[in-house]
Amino acid sequence: MLLPDDLLTRIHDRAAGYDAANAFCTEDLEELAAVGYLRAAVPADLGGLGLSLLELTREQTRLAAAAPATALAVNMHHVWTVTARIMRTRGDHALDWLLAEAAAGEVFAFGNSEAGNDLVLFGSRTQAVPDGAGGYRFTGTKIFTSLSPAWTRLGVLGRDDDSADAPKLVHAFLRREDGGTTAADDWDTLGMRATQSSTTRLEGAHASADRVVRRLDPGPQADPLIFGIFAAFEILLASVYAGIGARALELAAEAAHRRTSMKNDGRPYSADPDIRRRVAAAAIVQDALAPQIEALARDVDDLVDHGDQWFRLLAGLKVRVTEAARVVVDEAIRVAGGGSYFNGSELSRLYRDVLAGMFHPSDDESAHGTVANAVLGPVPES
Structure with missing residues (x-):
């Protein structure tokens, strides 16, 4: 793993302060740059660390579990470096200069x-x-x-x-x-x-x-730049929201063990069958996210040709993961109880952060339109 645990701990510990102050994650970005994270996807021969898209998705999920907003901010830098790399591996060198500049420290x-x-x-x-x-x-x-x-x-x-x-x-x-x-x-x-x-x-x-x-030309294009942007954006974005879900599930388990029930002689909520089922339901949803993300990331890395089905697969991934993460956070809040309603609660912040998933492209309407066209063909002219 590129991001050491102690760095992620420091980033996690700053997240609440940034949120409360509505401040940019300046220290996080500085520390991430110092360990080479902003050049993670840049090929080694251009001065980067040479991580594959698959490897980068795993790092972004870990970073998002520590601090979703920091991960989302850095995500937009990674979208460009991954887009450039996707193009390069497919013989298009129009953005090689971008990779070199990212390796040199440009954001x-x-x-x-x-x-x-x-x-x-x-x-x-x-x-x-x-x-x-x-x-x-x-x-x-x-x-x-x-x-x-x-x-x-x-x-x-x-x-x-x-x-x-x-x-x-x-x-x-x-x-x-x-x-x-x-x-x-x-x-x-x-x-x-x-x-x-x-x-x-x-x-x-x-x-x-x-x-x-x-x-x-205006309108849909199969240009390598468009494919690169769409693939990098949707896959990396899904990784961020998978990280939110992963952290919410951890907090749900902690709350279940910490909270006790007077009704059940002081036993922890982790022994309550209703709570156990709720945590299990969240885990079942969460467990499906990483395999989906990693499968498509691996296909991009391996130059798998899904033809005109690529946009359907990528849009569907984004919608499924962002919506699933909301479900996991919601279940975690129900397990944690009323304390999670306070602004000082990490789950409260995760709940607010995870809602942003619905606004990123492809939004729900656009994604369903893309998938409908792929499955049914375009709407016939009247």
């Missing part, structure tokens, strides 16, 4: 999400205006930009309506030192507070030609 963030844009990667409200030299200036508003206080490189998506071959969706990367970006101080959320995923305003932010990765 990458994900700046694609927009309010009201349910097309996600297949459309954009952000303007991408050509600069005449192969680069673009981006103007628009991005939401849920995790790592807002810390990123040095921001992957963005915008729409070019000005070029001769327009419209095109432009995928590019901004450098923070080049300016044109402003992070709003608006991250005051129910959960996942330490991610500080603030709204980011792009005001003519410039990406030079060498930072423009793709110009694609």
Whole structure:
């Protein structure tokens, strides 16, 4: 394991403070960077640690069990390094520079999400205006930009309506030192507070030609970049929520052994058949998560070709895991009793954190649409 237990203990011990103060996980990120975690997925020949996606999912699950918000924030950096690695292993070297920069210490963030844009990667409200030299200036508003206080490189998506071959969706990367970006101080959320995923305003932010990765037609694409982003995002995201479920189950077991029943002569709740069944039900749900995540991660690593079924499998994984984690946390709270309703309870924080799972792409509606199209084909035209 890359992340030592003592590091995870320190990260765990800081999580409640970050949450209460609505503060960014600065010390966590510094310690994770110091042990090489931000270059974990970078191939060894480019200066990284060379972890496979499968290995990284296991580390992210462990980190999320210690501090879900920290794991989710770091996840967005890992999405980019894993995307670059997925492309590289499939013969596309367009993001090799990203791997080299991550190995050198740059922090990458994900700046694609927009309010009201349910097309996600297949459309954009952000303007991408050509600069005449192969680069673009981006103007628009991005939401849920995790790592807002810390990123040095921001992957963005915008729409070019000005070029001769327009419209095109432009995928590019901004450098923070080049300016044109402003992070709003608006991250005051129910959960996942330490991610500080603030709204980011792009005001003519410039990406030079060498930072423009793709110009694609609007709509669904089988491009390696799109596949890489979707695979990395869904699998790593599922790993974070599996970690939340794992920690909730631990806390449920601890509570069952700690709490005693006056009705049953002071015996622990762990002897109560109803409590035992509730903990067992949570464990049965939790036990299904890691095999699903690891199976798809292994398929990505091994270049397994699922063809046009990949998006169905990935979207389904995200929905199943995030929804299952909510079930596990809910059962844990029922076992722990009323003490978990207080803000000082770790289960209270996990309950708030796990709810964020429903908002990440693919959301429930989008995922069901993807799977329906894969199973039934597109809706016939009337």
